[in-house]
Amino acid sequence: MERTEKFIEELKRNDVEVYLTSRSSLNEDLNEFFKKQGIKRVFVRPRGLVNQLSPDIEFTEKFDEDVDAGLSEADFGIAYSGGLVELAESPSDKLPSLLPDIHIALLKESNILDDFDVLFENIPHPLPDITFIVGPSKTADIEKILVKGAHGPRRVIVFIVR
Amino acid sequence: MKKINFYENARKILSNPTVVEAVQKATMHALEKRRQTIARIPDFEELRDKARTAKEEILRDFDGYLEKFKENARKNGFVIHEAGDAREAREIILQIFKERNVKLAVSSKSMTQEEIEINPFLEAHGIKKYETDLGEFIIQIAHQKPSHITAPAIHLTRREIARLFNEKLGMEYTEEPEELTKFARNYLRKKYFEADAGMSGANFLIADTGSFVVVENEGNARMSTTLPPLHVAVTGIEKLIPSIKDLPVFLKILAPSSTGQHQTVYTNIFSQASKDHEVHIVLIENGRRRMLNDPVLREALMCIRCGGCSNVCPIFQLVGGHAYGSVYSGPIGIIWTYAIFGPDVAKELPFASTLCGACYEICPVRINIPRILLELRRRVIERTGGKLEEKALVGLWSQLMTKPVLNKLGFHLASKIQGIFKKDDKLTHLPFVFSNWTKWKDIEPFPGKSFRELWKERKNS
Secondary structure: OHHHHHHHHHHHHOOEEEEEEOHHHHHHHHHHHHHHHOOOEEEEOOOHHHHHOOOOOEEEOOOOOOOOEEEEEOOEEEOOOOEEEEEEOOHHHHHHHOOOOEEEEEEEHHHEEOOHHHHHHHOOOOOOEEEEEOOOOEEOOOOOOOEEOOOOOOEEEEEEEO | OOOOOHHHHHHHHHOOHHHHHHHHHHHHHHHHHHHHHHOOOOOHHHHHHHHHHHHHHHHHOHHHHHHHHHHHHHHOOOEEEEEOOHHHHHHHHHHHHHHOOOOEEEEOOOHHHHHOOHHHHHHHOOOEEEEOOHHHHHHHHOOOOOOOOOOOOOOOOHHHHHHHHHHHHOOOOOOOHHHHHHHHHHHHHHHHHHOOEEEEOOOEEEOOOOEEEEEEOOOHHHHHHHOOOEEEEEEEHHHEEOOHHHHHHHHHHHHHHHOOOOOOOEEEEEOOOOOOOEEEEEEEOOOHHHHHOOOOHHHHHHOOOOOHHHHHOHHHHHHOHHHHOOOOOHHHHHHHHHHHHOOOOOOOHHHOOOOOOHHHHHOOOOOOHHHHHHHHHHHHHHHHOOOHHHHHHHHHHHHHHHOHHHHHHHHHHHHHHHHHHEEOOEEOOOOHHHHHHHHHOOEOOOOOOOHHHHHHHHHHO
């Protein structure tokens, strides 16, 4: 699909690592990813696709020093910016994509939107808190030299689920 | 505030080649990135027009939109405070903190907080507030002021930052930006968890949903507004936009105009509060209503604080933000400083411009900055009476131009006696009040024949 291609192109431009998968192979692909990356403990937002997984490793809803990565399902993707959209009902919903060094986001392909406009036209009211995430956190405050991993994640990985 | 000595500040900065070089590098970098990014946004000019239209709509019914924002924000559970000036704003924030026994606060970057000078005030009342944006954090431990709206520490080299971290924070000496960033990350991580309150500014206040928006790259604003149980956002009332449907347009022009990014890494739209996570918004007037009622200054209220006009300004590129002696620097900063801190403080600033128009050309909401600067010059001159040599010349000029006899006589006189002020066929040392001109530049001499004479000859031949 053209929209998905544009989205992936923008994600890559934003230094996001992209994997394409399907409903049936998501679980297996994720477990393999955890194994390959040495990820043993994952801080999750237990909602949507995340709840349907059967991981080989430990999932936790509490953040601590031993967490290797954060996992959440993004509510939408924006092809225009290669951005992930997270809707949060409470501040704690925002933490898995924020606190760990690695953030893994799951995204249903059907939730990829062309542009921001579509999002704001379709979002339910009263509004939840909305966060757009465009790649790993970064700074260029020292001599304009780009450093990835400022206060948030150093790596962002997206699994697009067809 | 005392009168800002722009020329004195500029002279000091120009004697420091590292600062001049750093500012030049940073501004050029942002401009080049902007150019590349805009090439990928085919409808960029259209987006600028749409943003301008939305801001014009706000100015058309400012009070209506402000009321609408407040009403909707309260529905979201936000507590609204209104401060007429900086002192009131500081008292309000202190009161919020005192009632909740706040001892430690973390904050993301906010020029409005700088404007009301909240940090020393809180410190004096026993409340420690950490700046968490890397640039602001560096500035805070260096006890300096930001030198650029979006890149507060651009005037410092990595060597200076390394020394600072080593001396003030006990970090092992290294000039590696990556290591310095990591150190700041770990240092501030603890503070987010310990903090009793988080503070932020706001880039946009959305009237039809009562939401507010904070954009950032580092994740420090997300941390500051998520982890502590209390979030206090400090913002000027001019950040209003009519509808959340206008937000895409602004998000599409802000980052490209500012850092040259396509989008910032994080855009945070806040619309919720709860008992466990209070959200307070401190709306600051501090001179903005005066701007609103001023037919010339009001256009500056459309500013979205991208800093693009600073990057492109030939004066700013040379001297950087500190020369302006105010939290708001660069071309638009002159106007804001004049409006907020008054004409006596800012009387030198409107002249710190070449009026070349580059700021107008780059401004994403098309604020006619040179026109406003010109008007501010007029006002300053009206107040101070202007410079003696300018008055003398303009007076002489108007006499010579309106009276043909004087014109003829004056020209002949000038072309006869100019010889004694000439060197290498240029006027290099004019006398009396005119000497201030030739101190800095040479002037072309009067030609042998006047225009009137040449014209006559042409007609006769």
